[in-house]
Structure formats: C-alpha cells, structure tokens
Amino acid sequence: MLAKPNRIVRADDYRNTVRRGRKSATAHCVVYVRPESAPTDAPRFGFIVAKTVGNAVVRNTVRRRLKAVSHELLASGFPPERTDVVIRALPGSDAVRWSTLLQEITEVIGAKGVKR
RNA sequence: UGGGUCGGCAAGACGGUCGCGUCGCCUCACCUCCGGGUGCGGCGCCGAGGAACGUCCGGGCUCCACAGAGCAGGGCGGUGGGUAACACCCACCCGGGGCAACCCGCGAGACAGUGCAACAGAAAGCAGACCGCCACGGCGCACCUCUUCGGAGGUCGCCGGGGUAAGGGUGAAACGGUGGUGUAAGAGACCACCAGCGGUUCGGGUGACCGGCCGGCUCGGUAAACCUCGCCCGGAGCAAGGUCAGACAGAGAACGAUUCAGGCGGCUCGCCGAGUUCUCGGGUAGACCGCUGGAGCGCUGCGGCAACGUAGCGCCGAGAUAGAUGACCGUCCAUGCCGUGCAGCGCCGAGAGGCGCUGCACGGCAAGACAGAACCCGGCGUAGCAGCCGGCCCAUUCG
Numbered sequence A: 001m002l003a004k005p006n007r008i009v010r011a012d013d014y015r016n017t018v019r020r021g022r023k024s025a026t027a028h029c030v031v032y033v034r035p036e037s038a039p040t041d042a043p044r045f046g047f048i049v050a051k052t053v054g055n056a057v058v059r060n061t062v063r064r065r066l067k068a069v070s071h072e073l074l075a076s077g078f079p080p081e082r083t084d085v086v087i088r089a090l091p092g093s094d095a096v097r098w099s100t101l102l103q104e105i106t107e108v109i110g111a112k113g114v115k116r
Numbered sequence B: 001u002g003g004g005u006c007g008g009c010a011a012g013a014c015g016g017u018c019g020c021g022u023c024g025c026c027u028c029a030c031c032u033c034c035g036g037g038u039g040c041g042g043c044g045c046c047g048a049g050g051a052a053c054g055u056c057c058g059g060g061c062u063c064c065a066c067a068g069a070g071c072a073g074g075g076c077g078g079u080g081g082g083u084a085a086c087a088c089c090c091a092c093c094c095g096g097g098g099c100a101a102c103c104c105g106c107g108a109g110a111c112a113g114u115g116c117a118a119c120a121g122a123a124a125g126c127a128g129a130c131c132g133c134c135a136c137g138g139c140g141c142a143c144c145u146c147u148u149c150g151g152a153g154g155u156c157g158c159c160g161g162g163g164u165a166a167g168g169g170u171g172a173a174a175c176g177g178u179g180g181u182g183u184a185a186g187a188g189a190c191c192a193c194c195a196g197c198g199g200u201u202c203g204g205g206u207g208a209c210c211g212g213c214c215g216g217c218u219c220g221g222u223a224a225a226c227c228u229c230g231c232c233c234g235g236a237g238c239a240a241g242g243u244c245a246g247a248c249a250g251a252g253a254a255c256g257a258u259u260c261a262g263g264c265g266g267c268u269c270g271c272c273g274a275g276u277u278c279u280c281g282g283g284u285a286g287a288c289c290g291c292u293g294g295a296g297c298g299c300u301g302c303g304g305c306a307a308c309g310u311a312g313c314g315c316c317g318a319g320a321u322a323g324a325u326g327a328c329c330g331u332c333c334a335u336g337c338c339g340u341g342c343a344g345c346g347c348c349g350a351g352a353g354g355c356g357c358u359g360c361a362c363g364g365c366a367a368g369a370c371a372g373a374a375c376c377c378g379g380c381g382u383a384g385c386a387g388c389c390g391g392c393c394c395a396u397u398c399g
Helices: A011-020 A056-075 A098-112
Strands: A022-025 A029-034 A044-049 A084-089
Touching: A011 A029, A011 A044, A011 A084, A029 A098, A044 A056, A056 A084, A056 A098
Parallel strands: A044 A084
Antiparallel strands: A022 A029, A029 A084
16 A cells, blocks of 8 residues: 555654644544655655544554555655655544545645645 | 254455565666675565453463572362363263253361351250140139049149150251151150261272161251361563664762672572662663464374374465555345235135235345454453354154
8 A cells, every 4th residue: 555665654753743744634534744854755644543543453444544545645646745744533534435535635635735 | 843952164255456564586776895785676475363352370482599498478179181281171970950962060178276147036056945745743712523522533724843845936057857656745765768977898980989788876057267288389571581773971879898788579598799779860762683383284094982192194374563464346145124026824805805924036225243463372251243064952743
C-alpha cells in the first residue's frame, strides 16, 4: 500500500506535524498537513488510531484503509513534495463506506496543496 | 425418526485491479581498506489464531556468588502412570447425581492439640432428659365393684423418690438403622439383615481399594478454621542480556577495606569481594545481535486400555518495530427476512376456494462469529454466529 519512504516513523516527526501542521477535520478524521518538512522529496503519511476507535482488529483495519486512501492520493499526485500528513481516526471511522472516506480526505488534502 | 451424551473437523471459496514485509536471485548506479556495503527496479518463496486473547500455572533461554545449605514463606494433596515440567493429561478407586450413555468432586489427617456451630430445639459434645411411658409408696367430701360393714380391689387425679429413652417435636447433624424377641415400661439386653469400627485373619490387585471370615457391639460434624503429615519450589525477567554509535557536567554527603561497605528477594550460614549508597543538577532512550529449525509438523510401523513413547521416511510453516500479512470490486457458497410459483400434509367450507406448516425453484434486501503474532513452547481459563462428521445411550416405528 505505502512504501517505507512514504511513512512517518519517528515520534518527533509525528509531534511536529500535529503541533505545527494545518489542521482540518472531516466527519470521521482529523487531518494535519505540514508542507516543506520531509527530508526527501517523497511526501510522507502517518496515522493515529486511538483505542476509542475499537479493539486491535478494528484499529488494524482502519489503519489499513487509511493507508489505501493515501496510496490513491499518491497515485493521483495530490500531496506536494516534502509534505508530511498525519491522519487521526475518530471513533466510528470503522463503519464508513470506502467511497465516502476517500472523497472526504481527498477534498481536505486537495484544498491544502497544489497539484504536482 | 425424536431426544440426550461424548468427541473430532473447519474457521467461507474463486477471480480481477492496486499494494505491503522478511528472505533468496538478477540488472543498473554509487562507495570501497577489494572481504564487501548502500540504493532504485524486476522475478521467486513464504506471510496471523484456535483461541494469536486473559497473563492464571509449568518449563526452555538469559543474567544475578560457583545458583549452594537451613529457617521462614508459598504451592500441591485418592492411587498408578504420562511428561522437560505442571495446578495439565490418561486409566483406575471412592463418594454423589442420572433409567442409561455419561457427568460432577480445590477427594491426606478430626484417638497430637486448640477452636467453631446462627436460627430452631429439652439438649450441639458429654452426656444428660422437655413432653411422654412404667411400676412402687403416700394422699383424696372423687368414681366403680365386692363385703363378714372392719375393710379389700380397681380407675382417675396430685405429690415423692426411682426406672427408661422406644415414641413426639427441632435441626445440616441428636450417641447406629429396619424388623422381631423380650420387658413393669424399655434399651444391642438378645436375634436376623444393613451401615460403621477393630483384627497377629484369608483371598484378589503394583496400588488406592474390593470381597470373605471373626470379634465385641459403637466412639458426631467442621481442616475452602488454626494446625499436623508427605512431596515440590532460589530470584528476576527479551525493556532478560550483549555489541556498536552518540550525548552530557558535574557537585555534595555517608560508609568501607586480614572486613557485619556492598552483592546473591527476607534471616542465619556459606560464597564473591573494591568501591557502594543517597541527594541535587544534566543527558540518552538510535542501530545491530538475541530472533526463530523447534520438548517442531505429517505419514507408516511397533509397544501401551489410554495419555504417550519409539523407529523409518518426508517437509520447512511469519519475524514486524508508528509495528508487514492488506484495500477495493465481481461471481459463487452457506444464513436470515420478504415476495411469487409448484408439490405434499392438516384444518375450515355444500362448493368455488381460504388459512397454516414443510420442501423445492426464482427475485429482492440484509449480512459473514470471536478476535491480530511481538523471545519460544506445554497447559488452563475465557470469547464465540451458523455448520459438517462420527461413537455411544434412551424412547418409538418397521422387519
């Protein structure tokens, strides 16, 4: 779905993106976008799924669907280079239809960034 | 056919589009101390569970003296086996439940000692006696019978000192149970059977125990109360532990070296032994190893009632670290509900027909249990929708 270079893996990077990135909410997620922060050209994604969302199986599924959404975005060239994105899933996001989820996040990311 | 009981299997299938992680191979690029390393891309293999879960037991592994001894503490508790080990498993015994298959039991000891038992009941542990039963003695404006008229006998009531514990009632439990003999009334006082106890007794079994014989007739429960007995247990845990890289800033106090500084959870011994502990302040929490081939899995043979053991052959089946093992779509498969049609059965109706149940076909909708590895095994416990298969038992029908 998402290759290693497209993932945020350091706690510091999460912290900076959540604190300093621009924040916008959809019906099921909170999205933080911070441009010009990644060390390489590749945009990076990170995901936060709290225990309030569900048990381990549900959290895994939610995170995998968000990764699939991010992959769709990358394929259509949406997040600009060197941009960090953190998506925080809210309770209830396990029951959303796939098309709805994709549309919501695409709108938010598309409004924040310029198409490459 | 219906009901019950025990056990096993499986954990939706197939396809398409786009992807992820470990490992192996290849191409290209870069670096090189020429061993190799890093990165992009391609191909191939593999990629969650029966409970991966809870973390309740037991082990492996690692470190803590050389992992030792005693005490304390903890765990276990029918017997015999299995196992690396267990609180697990198998077989058997005993007790209880069930017509039965089968299920259930925190299954040692109450003649070592201490303690406990609400309510009820006369009485709860050592014998005793509330109601009652029984003779004996005394008393009576009581009653009946006989009378030689003096009284005698009996019934009833009261009192007295005795005998007795069968019956009543309470309780979870009342000093054996049932039936008889016996007696003034009764009682293991005696007898038969049963239950329990004891035996230098006989037989069976490795054993727990079982059966027989003999004996005198009897002695409560509770150890998920203290306790006693037997067996077992050193502690901490993969953030164990180790290598490399990197960062910072030290200061003060106490104790101590042929040793009771300190270390091995507590105490004593024993061992090791040169730095240890505390306070204030500051810093790092990166990479690699451990890390997955193992008490491993499958088949067949042999031993064993079984758990299991063993031999041969074959196989390799996850190693992530903001944490891979997937996302979306389609078809089929079971499942539930609704509708339509057909068939069978039952009921209602004079009839046309109507209603209900079951099965099949088609269409639509819903929806796919519980749940996600993190050092690894063996168990236990818990969660769990709908299924499939088999053994056994009971009832019924037919032969």
